[in-house]
Amino acid sequence: MNTFLEGDFYTNHFEKGAEENTMILNMGPQHPSTHGVLRVILELDGEYIVRAEPILGYLHRMHEKMAEVKTWVQFMPNMGRVDYLHPLAWNHAYVGAVEKLAEIEVPERAEFIRVITSEFNRISSHLLWWGAYLLDLGAFTPIMYAFDDREMIMDMMQKCTGSRLTYSNFRIGGVSHDIDAAFVEKAKAFVPYLRSRLPMYKDLVTDNVILRKRIEDVGHMDKNMCNRYGATGPLIRGAGVKHDTRVAESYSVYDRFDWEVPVYHEKDAMARYMVRMEEIEQSLNIIEQALEQLPEGEHIIKKRPKPTWKAPAGEAYFAAESARGKVGIHIVSDGSKIPYRVKLRAPGFSNLSLFAECAKGTMLADAVAILGSLDMVIPEIDR
DSSP: OOGGGOHHHIIIIIIHHHHTTOEEEEEOSSOGGGSSSOEEEEEEETTEEEEEEEEOOTTOOOHHHHTTTSOTTTTGGGGGGTSSSSHHHHHHHHHHHHHHHHTOOOOHHHHHHHHHHHHHHHHHHHHHHHHHHHHHTTOOHHHHHHHHHHHHHHHHHHHHHSOSSSOOOEETTEESSOOOHHHHHHHHHHHHHHHHHHHHHIIIIITOHHHHHHHTTOSOOOHHHHHHHTOOTHHHHTTTOOOOHHHHTOOTTGGGSOOOOOOOSSOSHHHHHHHHHHHHHHHHHHHHHHHHHOOOSOSBOSSOOOTTOOOOSEEEEEEEEETTEEEEEEEEEOSSSSOSEEEEEOHHHHHHHTHHHHHTTSBHHHHHHHHHHHOOOHHHHTO
């Protein structure tokens, strides 16, 4: 017998399943719909899920421990690799925490650049989720459209960040590079272009009866469940709660723009789908206003922290809204050039935690629809 199946684990999961005429099915850790090395143990009674247990640990990279051996400045690239689909939210949370601790005032232009690039990054994350979710459900065409539009965002982001995926251009005190007139021109042209594509997305997918039959009334998560597990982002907004960190704990210059927080009350996978689709429109609204109001000035403070910079002793907490929910970073400094402690609050971990309760009693085919509606990024969850 495989040693992994010996002992209490085997007794509690496999023998129990056999005794109750149920079947144990492993979904993952290498499974297309888990979008990473996530293992979910499913106990099935026919096609109905009796128990679901997400198993993490296959991708743990010890980011928090790495923070204890790097300087405050050296740890910055790690933030681009926690959530590789919306790394700028993590960039923002980390620099925000350090700047709060050190009482660093960031130039206004830098804050606008942070918002513009973060919202472009949010859109690219939602586009990838949209295409991949439909692929999980059996539709191939949407992901081709999603990647076509996402590629244009990545071209722009590469110009101002130097990267196409694991962005790490935020700095303590600003951003590494300013944006030029060419970027602004391309960004202004992209906003109406993507707006013109959204009706096609709606006709092709959102109003498609096949999609609606798959995800309507599936994966109910109400406010109580979200609160018990600490679920945030599109999950809690799809449960009828108007909560967004950009508003609830307003940071940067988000309070200067006119935009709405999308909320749906159906509490199902379709509600979470609709929240994300509307967030793309709202991000476009934010970007358009930020580009129009973009001030002149410096993109970073003149006395920027060097790799040997020492943060003042104390602690600080800063939260940002990622495509998956509330990112929180708590830092503790003992006054040296190396952090004493960096605690990363990943929204995906809380969001995944409620899957076991949510999936119970649903059909096996619905498990994929529910998992996809959570928009998981396993490197973030298994940080």
